Amino acid sequence: MRNILTVGLTTILSAGILWASSPTDRPERTHGYGLGRPATDQEIWAWNIDVAPTGEGLPAGQGTAKQGAAIFAARCATCHGPTGQEGPMDRLVGGAGTLASQHPVKTIGSYWPFATTLYDYVHRAMPFPAPQSLLPDEVYSVVAWLLYRNGIIAEDVVVDAHSLPGISMPNRQGFLPDPRPDIPKP
């Protein structure tokens, strides 16, 4: 797990280097206009919901696929189908080995590079009619169910802030930086 994390971080950091700031770009603090005010801890706490690939931002709590099955059925299946494959909205499960085919099926299992993104997005934006309504244990449980149904973890794995960043996604190495211009000149 430690190795997976290290490889992941190295790739992220090299992506960062691609766009690295030079020191002269740094916006030095001026307070020249005297506008705005310091943010309160409460203000930051209320909105600081992002989860990074390192796991930073993951809250306390935990869940397993077994617990997630019931939550998915109640809160998610209407849009994504009983097994996460039937739609009508985004297909979440399956698609392994299809990315290079004529009809790629991009799902969590076949396409998503980071397991942490699942927590971030499910909490942030799902369920569609009631975003941010799931409690941390419920989010961890749904995430566990989706990872289990995609064959990425076993059914009894406890997903929490410690385990989620170390879960290796099948398409982790599938993303490359922008190489454009990529069209040969006529």
Place this chain on the structure above:
Amino acid sequence: MTKYLQEERPSGDDGRPDAEGESLLNRRGLLAGAAGLVGAMLMGSVTPSAEASTEGSPEDPTRVPGAAPTAYGQRSAFEKSARIPRSWWSSLTPLQDSHGILTPSALHFERHHNGVPTIQPTRHRLLIHGMVDQPWTFILDDLKRFPSVSRLAFIECSGNSGSEWRGPAGQTAQQTHGLTSTSEWTGVALKTVLQEVGVNPDASWMLAEGSDAAAMTRSLPLAPILEEAMLCYAQNGEPLRPEQGYPLRLLIPGWEGNTCIKWLRRLKLGRAPFMTREETSQYTDLMPDGTARQFTMVMDAKSVITSPSGGQHIQPGFVEIRGLAWSGRGRITLVEVSTDGGRSWQQATLQEPILPKCHTRFHFPWQWNGEDVILQSRCLDDTGYRQPDRATLVAVRGINSVYHYNAIQSWHIAADGKVSNVHA
């Protein structure tokens, strides 16, 4: 006159003039009382209503007093050009009806990820935190007090023309290219606001988050956006439209539309991308070998003939070919038009102003002799990039990358003058 009187009717749906109409009549009491006929004419022509009416238009408008001033103007009731709401997620700008380079705010395309939020501007705040000297909060009035900047810029959804990857799908220019629009944007430079807060020198990425029901997020590399990015509160001289991010949005000129986070509430500085769903699962470009390109931010040069275009009919004789060209990398330097399916090309006239990262209008005078032809346009930008033909683009990217389709558009003109979308 007879025709006019027959068409004239009271404004209210229930047959009674509305209260505002009555007060206007009272103000013009002298005229209204002078003769029944004049009063009826006034009622027909000056009674304000929620929608401008085509009813009661006089045969000779020089013989009838016109309408009274209104608080917030509307276009002529005879004009019907409209966005096409394509789904819950987006609507398309009617490029085929456009003139010049500006998109009316009411016709700017829409793309949102869980609806348009209703935000009270006095309650809206922007939080800047993470790798900064001190976390900071601004209310909208704070941001409006900073030195202001305005610029004209296009915003194009990276999915614009995405339906064309697998073959000609859209029937009109609106359906093929309607996810791009140009506005004058006004706000404060991102750099000015970040300087006010102070950014840690090790910070190289910034998460931008919206206050919509998707809490839409993108990670943005700081270095390439710092000189041009703006926090915008105005569009075409008035506050942003709700669907364009009211009361505050990010603008990164030339970058795919989804990076210009609308309803902006939070900027978090960090040392690496946050890898949100919108830059992993979405807005990544799948290549034929199964790998995907990530952080493909810039919209490459593209052009489209907006008239004649799909769904229109033309008559033999003089036809001015009109279109739009734009590049997310800079200024358009050349647009060429082909009237023979790409065998020969002729230079079009570029209409001033020719601005970087902005729609540029082009014109080309043409005589149509009634023959079956294919019209195309292609553009060049000041980086030397030339808009590719479809075969060249598909040879490199395949047909499953979803985003960033910028190939030459072909419009077929049949002998009967009907224009349709083809892939030549």
